[in-house]
Amino acid sequence: MARKSSIFVALFSIASVGLVYRAASDSATTLSPQGCRMSYMSPSYLVQSHFDTSWTPLAKRYSLLLYREVGWEDNQSRGVPVLFIPGNAGSAHQIRSIASSAARQYYASPYTPSPEITSRAIQPLDFFAVDYNEDLSAFHGPTLDLETAYASSAISYILSLYPPGTPIVVMGHSMGGVVATSILPSPNISAVITMSTPHQLPPARFDRRIAAIYNSNRAALATANTPILSLCGGAADLMVPSESCILPEAVDVGVYRRTVFSSALEGCWTGVGHQVVVWCHQVRWRVARAALELGAVSTPAERGAILDRWLRDGRSPPPALGYPTPLHLNQANYTVLPPGPVVLRALREPGAVHLAPVPETGSPTKFVAYVSEGSVLSMGPYHASSLSVSFHLCLSKTDDASPSACEELHPSSLKLIPNPSPEKPFPVPHEGVDESDGVVVFEAILPGRKDGEHRWVAIAYSANEERGWILGDFVEEPMVMKFSVHDLLHKGVTVPVNPNKVHSDIRLPSLLSNALVVYRVGATYASDQGCDNPLLTPLLEHTPPSEAHFYPLTHARPLLLHTHSGAPFTSHPHTRGLNLTLYASPDCKVASLHLRVDWRSSLGRAGARYWTAVPGWAVGVVAWMLFSALGEYERGAPMPSVSDSLSVFTRATLPRLLGATLAISLLPLPRDYVLGNGGEIVFAPLAPLVLLIATGLVTVSWWVLCITMWPIRKAGRVLARRKADAGITRNTVLSMLLVLLLVALIVPWQVAFLGCWSIHLVTCATHVPAPPGDAPTPPPARSPSPPDRRPALRHPPHDAEHALLLLTWLLPLAAPVLAVWARTLATAGLGAASAADHGVWSVAPYLVLVDFASWTRDALFQRDRVEFVSARWGLLPPAVVAFLRGARHTYEVFDWVWGAVAVLVVLRVGPRYWGVSSWSSVLGSRAQSPTERTLVFKTNRISS
Secondary structure, eight states, rough: OOTTHHHHHOOOOOOOOHHHHHHHHHHHTSSSOOOOOOOOOOEEEEETTTTTTTTGGGGOOOOEEEEEETSSOSSSSEEEEEEEEEOOTGGGGGGGGHHHHHHHHHEEEETEEOOOHTTTTTOEEEEEEEOOOOGGGGGHHHHHHHHHHHHHHHHHHHHHOOOTOOOOOEEEEHHHHHHHHOOOOOOTTEEEEEEOOOSSOOOOOHHHHHHHHHHHHHHHHHHHOOEEEEEOOGGGOSOOOGGHHHHHHHTTSOOOOOETTTSSSSTTSSSTTGGGGTOHHHHHHHHHHHHHHHHOOOOOHHHHHHHHHHHHHOOSSOOOSSSOEEOOTTSSSSOOSSOOOOEEOSSSOOOOEEEOOOOOOOOOEEEEEEESEEHHHHHSOOOOOOOOOOOOOOEEEEETTEEOOOOOOOOOOEEEEOOOOTOOOOSSSTTTTTTTOEEEEEEEEOOOOOTTTTEEEEEEOSSSOOOOOOOEEOOOOOOOOOHHHHHSSSSSSEEEOOOTSSEEEEEEEEEETTTOOOOEEEEEEEEEOOOOOSSOOOEEEETTTTEEEETTTSSSSSSEESSSOOOOOOOOSSSEEEEEEEEEEETTTTEEEEEEEEEEHHHHHHHHHHHHHHHHHHHHHHHHHHHHHHHHHHTTOOOOHHHHHHHIIIIIIHHHHHHHHHHHHOOOOOOTTSSTTTTGGGTTTTHHHHHHHHHHHHHHHHHHHHHHHHHHHHHHHHHHHHHHHHTTOHHHHHHHHHHHHHHHTTTTTTHHOOOOOHHHHHHHHHHHOOTTTTTOOOOOOSSSSOOOSOOOOOOOHHHHHHHHHHHHHHHHHHHHHHHHHHHHHHHHHHHHHTOOOHEEEEHHHHHHHHHHHOOOOSSSSSOOTTTOOOOOGHHHHHHHHHHHTTOOOOOOOOOOHHHHHHHHHHIIIHHHHTOSSSSHHHHOOOOOOHHHHHHHHHHHHTOO
16 A cells, blocks of 8 residues: 555656657647658769778778769769768768759750850859768767868868868768867868757766866857858757757857758748758758859858858848839839728739828838739849839829839838748648748838828739739737736636737737747638638748748647747757738638647657656656665664665655745756746746656666566576586686776777676576575674674575666666677677777776675665765755756766766675674774685675
């Protein structure tokens, strides 16, 4: 009955993990559906055999390839060099989609350059790619260092094939972008384009060296003058949370840094998966075109302008017009329109001008116009029609006089938005949008009216075909409403919208804008209007900082507003303010919007970001349990079993810890502490939830260990009899030295740690307790210790089982490096795999502990009288660090636990391990002679 609490917590944890996993997995389709056209190519790869060990010793492990499009270009490198760096477990062959698009844009037909390209002095691209044998670079800092060194040498080799002073464009996918950033600053790199690269947070935070690399890269991103653009896939990327893809701001405001989300990328407007970003057609042809034109410019400002032109997200400044262009009007070539929204169709009149009267207000007025399938100031779809539109402000002294002095308007905003079909999902799966799709949004601020002055906005256009339409209106000031996130937690809120306006700006400054919060939005339409075939599908744009998302309001699919601008552990842990823009047409009027928090999606977002916190906090739970169990043992009570400790922890300790974590989560701590939410009250309950899940998983892990040990225990009885019959003995000193030598020279210490865990698992499963009255002969001592009044052990030492549980939860922190080592061993051989982590001291305490537990029949952690303060208190700092820092800096948890185990081994295991009863006998009496020590050592080892 006493263990019902731990069983309940375990079942709650299993149910929570299943629910969170399902919600996180569904986010790719519910939050940001993907619509990408497949790309096709005819690839070939030329190995650069001259890039050998004379350039870098890593040539034996890695290789460099040159891509060629079969049937379009020859095998000679003659243009602008580009280096592609793949990411974690990535392949050099991933460059084929972008390289193929670059070749087919440069060549109009096989081997024949396009006149439109060559007339601008644009050269072809030579795409090189480094092949890292699919190394797991996301988990291991030394592997990242090796890849950086090889990529730097590859750049030197590539540039040796070209005239002096030739720059190179570097592209990096995922962790390849981290490698590219590590090379900076470099005068040889003209620009860096990263795709789905986690710039702010490493995806796996188990390695201290990776943290050091990220700190170094943060400085490079802030100071290097190389233009850098980061492409992010948004919520469709399930491998890298896209808030870590956002570039930090540079110290110099003139340095080009741009983050572009695929959901806002003009002509793309879709979420893009982690691997999909390199082959999604709507993305890859723009990346290829930007790289092509980068080779024709030479200054950082020009390179930044090229990147802004081909990889726009609507946030780049509108193009400069220079001197205003006058518009000459006569009575025959213009038409005065009535007040209200302007709707122009069938646009085939050359040089036609329509005048829209400006409302007579003394304050500035905002004019918004939509142009479908056409262009404004060279802004339009890539395959736009012949429709060209310009907007001018015309003045007149009297209402009935002809307008005069018309000057072209400079836009305050000029961008391209989608116009999805109301009959199809958006984006269309496996298709997305076409290069001819899109509506240009022109916005301009008109000055206030002067006395006796009348104003018109002149809409001038020319077209040779009846494609496209123009829609314009004068819009109201942004609507500001004071809703808080608490208003949306239990019930939704309604935001009224003026249905007669084609453009509405809605500002909700009190709402929380954070990656952990998802809002569900719906729309209500005017009762007298239908939306069967609207001119412009009602479109809601959500514009958090650094990104934008478009949601068509006519679809039955639930619309979920989400962001990545504010997130845990980032430079902006949380921001406030929800900015919405509604685009509509007069034939489909929206009357109101309804907002509420979507709990399921929000839970999935939290789970995707806090999965690394669970193993770190679980280590804290296990360390706390061992600390409490040793306290009971030192007070004279029997050492509690793991099941008893779990029961006591869940009934007595866990409620207090839940309250403590909730209180700490309300404090404005730095973003590296607890769950990185900076004291935001809405997210405070997440910390107790993570603690509950971690505690439940600890219980489940003990159940799994018990099930695993059962067959080992059965088999161990047979093995034990065979060992006794054979009389086999072990030489501990030689075996220990051999293991440490292997760790120092060949295998990483994580392999030895895995061996320690395996041996200790077998030890706990096959432990045979000493029968009553058959205790080992006590060692001779000059000053006898007080008699041990604790009852004789009749069960396996429970402190060894606690140690097994602790080693089990430390194993996930060391497992990533094990995977890296195994992968390197399989692909590059033992020579490359031996260049791993050889920290002998990192595993030495565990080796001694596990070996001592394998032959002793006594308790592992018997307190020595020399301890003025119990060594068990060394377990408390790791538990505290796990709860405060384990979610962000998981590697610190392993370091602190190592320190606590080392203290326990030195003070409580070391003397008995080498045949001394305790440190007290060493410090308080005459040292034993070598003969006595040998006798005690052999006596303690006979039982094994």
